[in-house]
Amino acid sequence: MHPGDHRVCFVGDSFVQGTGDASGLGWTGRVAAAARAAGYDLTAYNLGVRRDTSADIAARWQAECDARFRSECTPYIVFSFGANEMTALDETLRVPVPGSVENFLKIVGEAQPRCHVLFVGPPPVGDAAQDVRIATLCTTYQLLAGELGVPYLPLAQTLAGDPAWARAVAAGDGTHPDGDGYALVADRVMNWPAWWFNTVTR
């Protein structure tokens, strides 16, 4: 048993919410269950909202996390967003890159001094043009996270070339994977040295 009352807010979009996973667990539910099985007293709050961009998240993350962190617990936030801003909207994007960068710095920069923070990069969504934009945004986010000292797990490029991910998205709704796809992401998080709740023997 590991000591402490650990409360994690997972803040992001549909990929945090677990959309497409019949079990409803998503990757966040899987990593939380694995941490509990390894002896951590962990409460997971899933604050993923379908269609959310960095602009939507900037407007809500603080109030929602504040309502969930009690003084007697150790607070953690995992952010994960970026795919939805790269959706084409008429002649532009839902959130063009400069605004997305600004939102990232505002959100992650304000969270980082307050609690433990990680960032899980956006996954590909199965649309070739959008996936190129997501991969580029992912690289930009990774640089920004490095400047802030926040560990960053890139997914966009590595998942895009993984046939198991492609199968999972095909078995899901064409954009979101099924449970097998979320299990792939959960494995990457649990094998990430920055992840707080070590459940994998290395």
Add this chain to the structure above:
Amino acid sequence: MHPGDHRVCFVGDSFVQGTGDASGLGWTGRVAAAARAAGYDLTAYNLGVRRDTSADIAARWQAECDARFRSECTPYIVFSFGANEMTALDETLRVPVPGSVENFLKIVGEAQPRCHVLFVGPPPVGDAAQDVRIATLCTTYQLLAGELGVPYLPLAQTLAGDPAWARAVAAGDGTHPDGDGYALVADRVMNWPAWWFNTVTR
């Protein structure tokens, strides 16, 4: 397959959050997975927060639900709270009954005209004196819900006498049940005629 894009916010306390359930599903995750298995396109947002009273929920439910309901979906809210206000605090309760009644009417009364609303009554918490207060509050809430025309599922009295629930709470942390206890609650919700996503053959 049933038509529609159904999005349900489950708003409440630790019993909504699923505290004590190693799987992390709680009763809300179980009823949502069953609805999906029965062919409903259902997105479940778990907005249960540990230690929350009706006063805490009054302060956050609208902003949190508004951020999750998109114009293209059908919105539903299941509220469930009441156990935490009946916790003794010095000479009084965390939220004395008149305040709890006022909060209930404010929250449920404001939600009811806006979307489909149900109320799942608070469960017993394994403390004899508190459980008497919870059972009384449950009866009061049930009357108020009736006046508002909101279906109400009482749990406090029936679970308190159920040996399977007592075993689940003993296997949990003494206040919250383990997964078997949450499965009992899920069964009651799925067998409730007011439940929207019929998964049980009657």
